[in-house]
Amino acid sequence: MNDAVKEMEPTQKLKFYQKGTFTVGNRLVSEADRTVQASIERSNAITCGHRACQGCGEALGARYVVDAAMRATNNNLIVVNATGCLEVFTTPYPETSWQVAWVHSLFGNAAAVATGVAAAMRVKSRSEVRVLAQGGDGGTTDIGFGCLSGMFERNDDVLYVCYDNEGYMNTGVQRSSATPPAARTATTDAVGDEPGNVFGTGKNVPKIAMAHGIPYVATASVADLHDLERKVTKAMSIHGARYIHVQVPCPLGWGSASHDTIRLARLAVESGVFPVFEAEYGVITGRRKIRNRVPVVEYLKLQKRYAHLFKNGDAPRLERLQKMADRNIAEFDLLSHEGNV
């Protein structure tokens, strides 16, 4: 496929604005060229009063995604939510923060429920109504993985979004299959020969989704709103099974300062820890290039879950984590700047 080598199109077709090119809004460009989040009329799909922790990356990521999806579908959107932080902090019965048609069923079946909602809409000839399923990494990569894979292989018309905070956070920070190596959780304590989460475990769901050959797979970061909104909008323009994986820093589980949420997401991208790319029908079609590369330790040292690496001066493990980032940079070609921003 020739398109395979085509780089990601620029996030915004803007003239060169020195001030605020990367900011949420920009008074120097037209309303249409600003992000959904910059708009006074954004949906605020998750409104105030939710019970997420201070500086919650998931609350932010979910609002970014759902607001963009609502704009893309002209508010004809049904959201199916897996159990997880996102469900617990937004909807402690009888209150809810959601300002969108929203369904909750179980921890593991969000993809299957979404398939059903999409089928129901098809039966009712409501082709304008689109379906978005969402959950955390626990509900996606572990518990709901069978349903998710089924939704992919059947190519059901659902966009599934995973907000990956790298663990089971609201139940007390247990390890999931998205927890990175060396990270301390309640179930991977920083003791013994292999402190923290064991190297060589876990799974990479974006790559597994790609292996299903579905129309669209992307990763995104709360630190690059323009890129994230563009991907959601693009996903909503496609029919069939689609998957977006958003990394959302978790101050509680990661042991980071609440004000560092976006900074951490940015460092994850700029260090190569979290590669941001998109793929169509199993082939990578775009990647977000690193702007100012930073060593992985810059990212790690802000998080208490990695404190044991620094306290004990664990050079071999730091080295391995750096190597993983280096491998991402090489694999996804995140550094070369030819013909891309």
Next chain:
Amino acid sequence: MPQHPFAITLDVGSSLANQTGSWRNERPIYVDRLPPCNNACPAGENIQGWLFHAETGDYETAWRVLTQDNPLPACMGRVCYHPCESKCNRADVDSAVGINSVERFLGDQAIKNGWKFEAPKKESGKRVLVVGAGPSGLSAAYHLRRLGHKVVLQDAGPKPGGMMRFGIPKYRLPREVLDAEVQRILDMGVELKLNAKVDNIQETMKAGKFDAAFLAVGAHIGKRAYIPAGEAAKIVDAVSVLRSMEGEEKPLLGRKVVVYGGGNTALDVARTAKRLGASESIIVYRRTRAKMPAHDFEVEEALEEGVTMRWLSTIKRMDEGNITIEKMELDKTGFPQPTGVFETLEADSVVLALGQDVDLSLLNGVPGLTIKDGVVEVGPNMMTGASGIFAGGDMVPSERTVTVAVGHGKKAARHIDAWLNGKTYVPSEKHDVATFDKLNAWYYTDAPGTVRPVLDTVRRQSTFDEVVSGLDETNALYEARRCLSCGNCFECDNCYGVCPDNAVIKLGPGNRFKFNYDYCKGCGVCAEECPCGAIAMVPEEI
């Protein structure tokens, strides 16, 4: 109780009932910090403020904000040594914003489009005499007139402008630019009296029924040094040379000109001599280039034009057609000491550029004055020891630049206004400076500065055409948009976008934002991600 489905006991409500603001132990507040450029400007310009308008292309509003502090942007955009740019935070990202060149662009736009100052809305009925129509006097006259006072501007010279006309060469400040900016001040109703030297300030004030006076007579007397000289030796001073450039008879300096001194005036004369046709224009200075008081870019421009430098040299004597110089060396304290090694240089004339003194004769007989080192001491309110007589510019202790002079004029005008009303002017408290560590530079795109084109070297050696030309509309806009808006909200929507609790309320263009403290949990993401450092976190009182 309404009917509910099986097992459902409560009505569904919104999470808005849950006021999460009570979780907070720190609250974000919007602040305005002082941009380092504004802080560095001797004329007190609100640089960030006018660039904010310039970057949308609204040049007239930008010019109006600029001229609230400085009435001479086209002049200043040419001759100011832009201390603002030395402090610009953008230098830590790529290179400083070309503030000076945008200022000049705005000044030129104003002249081109004929923008005028508004006349004062109300007349105060007070009369103020301003002595000296240089930058300080012009600035004071402008600000006093804006405050509604009747101003008479009196100058000893044949034309207004002071050192901007009789000291700064044409190739740095074309006279039509100066004339246009002076005329605009006069058009506000300022009366100008030329060739009217004030000999006795008290008598002049009494005769003209003035309520107050601002003195800014400048420093026009060239300092002399004793140099043993033969009969035919031609030794002149720099101020006279530069002044006579404005007259009919251009100074005759000969083919080989030696300029003695290391300040900006020395460079002005050496470059002027080159343009008058001198084959050699040599600056003799007793210390090294690093110790030279002149600005380095001017040294660079002079060298490019073929001016040569003799560092570590003093002139011992002058005879017909040549001078004797002695080599110096710096001692441990950095002071030059003679070495006893002499050398002869061919020279048709020697121009002394050793600094200037002030003609203070108009103050004779005024009681209460303090004069120290040849200049008048003034208080923090710019008033001399004599009540009602204020002074500024080169005649008071200061760094002698046009910008400082303009700043003095503004400051004095505010104090004079207060004094005339029996009050004391209290300047508003300065905000904390927006240092680079307060910014989040990630959000600024890399964009190197625009360098103003420099006139082709060969051409400018022989002409008095302006050496540095201006920006055009597209690159002025580009340059203005490089401003980081340090410490002042530029409505980028970042706080509005990054709040996980949707607790920032956007108030629409020009009205910025406000926090919804009912729901703000105090996480601090907004403050961290504000590009320009306009949000501070303060402890919550519990």
